[in-house]
Amino acid sequence: MIIDQVLVIPCYNEARRFRAECFAKALANVPNLGLLFVNDGSTDRTSQVLNAFVSAHPNRCLSVELPKNQGKAEAVRQGFLKAFNPLELAPGIWSTDALKFIGYWDCDLATPLSELPYFLEVFSMEPDLTLVMGARIKLLGRSITRHSYRHYLGRIFATAASMVLRLPVYDTQCGAKLFKYESGTRALFEKPFISSWIFDVEILARMSQKKAQTHLEMHRWIYELPLREWKDVDGSKVKPTDFLKAILSLFRIARAYPHTKSRGSS
Ligand SMILES: Nc1nc2c(ncn2[C@@H]2O[C@H](COP(=O)(O)OP(=O)(O)OP(=O)(O)O)[C@@H](O)[C@H]2O)c(=O)[nH]1
Ligand SMILES: [Mg+2]
Numbered sequence: 001m002i003i004d005q006v007l008v009i010p011c012y013n014e015a016r017r018f019r020a021e022c023f024a025k026a027l028a029n030v031p032n033l034g035l036l037f038v039n040d041g042s043t044d045r046t047s048q049v050l051n052a053f054v055s056a057h058p059n060r061c062l063s064v065e066l067p068k069n070q071g072k073a074e075a076v077r078q079g080f081l082k083a084f085n086p087l088e089l090a091p092g093i094w095s096t097d098a099l100k101f102i103g104y105w106d107c108d109l110a111t112p113l114s115e116l117p118y119f120l121e122v123f124s125m126e127p128d129l130t131l132v133m134g135a136r137i138k139l140l141g142r143s144i145t146r147h148s149y150r151h152y153l154g155r156i157f158a159t160a161a162s163m164v165l166r167l168p169v170y171d172t173q174c175g176a177k178l179f180k181y182e183s184g185t186r187a188l189f190e191k192p193f194i195s196s197w198i199f200d201v202e203i204l205a206r207m208s209q210k211k212a213q214t215h216l217e218m219h220r221w222i223y224e225l226p227l228r229e230w231k232d233v234d235g236s237k238v239k240p241t242d243f244l245k246a247i248l249s250l251f252r253i254a255r256a257y258p259h260t261k262s263r264g265s266s
Contacts, residue, residue: 001031002095003033003034003093003094003098004032004101005033005034005099005100005101005102005103006083007033007035007036007103007104007105008102008103008105009036009104010040011039011107012040012042012069014042014046014108015042015049017108017235020049022109023035023053024056024057030116034060034062034094035057035060037050037064038075038076039063039066040066040072041066041067042069043069047065050063059093062082062088062090062094064078066078070196071196072199074196076104077189081189083102083181084096084186096181099181100181101123101180101181103176103178103179106176108235109233111176111229111230114229115227115228116178118225119132119176119178120178128221129180129221129222129223130182130185131178131180131221131223132223133171133177133225134171134224134230135226136154136171137170137226143230144227144229144230150232153240157172157246164201165204166208169204169224170224172204177200194252194253195249195252197238197242197245197246201249202257205257206257207221208257
């Protein structure tokens with residue numbers, strides 16, 4: 001069995017929320033899926049919980065321990081760098097030659113792992129895509145459950161992010177994203193992010209800069225997939241003040257990526 005798709009799961013003080021049975025079910029349902037957990041300097045029992053899970057699924061899981069808490073952006077980045085480094089992977093089972101997709105997925109499984117096949121389906125229909133991102137859109141026939149204050153703050157933020165990026169993006173912050181495993185993706189994660197929380201916006205800004213140089217249209221590279229299911233999971237560590245911090249970070253991103261212009265937004 002060869003791993004051809006890997007999900008990086010950033011984990012900060014997740015011992016209580018970690019649902020081993022859901023991750024185990026995903027491993028059983030998707031035979032070529034690998035999970036790469038990044039313990040982001042947790043101070044609870046996350047390390048023990050992850051080690052127990054990784055030991056129970058030795059060929060399917062890897063883990064990274066960050067010595068101190070660095071925030072979601074750096075946790076995800078470290079996971080991606082490991083997944084792109086052949087020396088860090090388990091020989092024979094995990095190989096950089098076999099990997100086709102790499103993503104990140106919030107540990108609380110607010111986006112259930114049963115959504116993953118739909119991401120893969122989009123890639124199979126649109127092979128030129130680089131990134132498929134989950135989008136939390138309330139539509140008939142879907143189950144998107146979100147506290148209303150978080151929904152409205154999220155909408156304000158998303159609108160501001162879309163203006164800064166000059167891209168018609170609906171939901172930058174959904175914690176489920178899948179990339180094609182290729183050198184261009186690795187390049188997106190090469191440098192540390194300036195924002196520890198809204199690094200998703202920065203990823204789009206980095207893609208936008210690159211695409212502007214190559215005159216390619218963003219909509220050919222990125223696809224937002226309306227999720228079938230998403231729910232707020234209790235125990236989020238994001239506070240209302242983080243909304244203000246996120247808006248300030250947007251200004252910093254706008255300054256840091258001045259040529260962020262889309263050619264695919266019209
Ligand atoms: N809050 C927080 N989360 C981190 C950190 N490092 C990694 N993470 C992980 O980032 C993911 C998202 O964190 P959550 O606390 O679920 O954030 P949330 O408010 O629920 O965000 P949404 O699910 O998008 O509403 C989880 O997998 C966390 O374990 C960190 O320093 N702080
Ligand atoms: Mg969450």
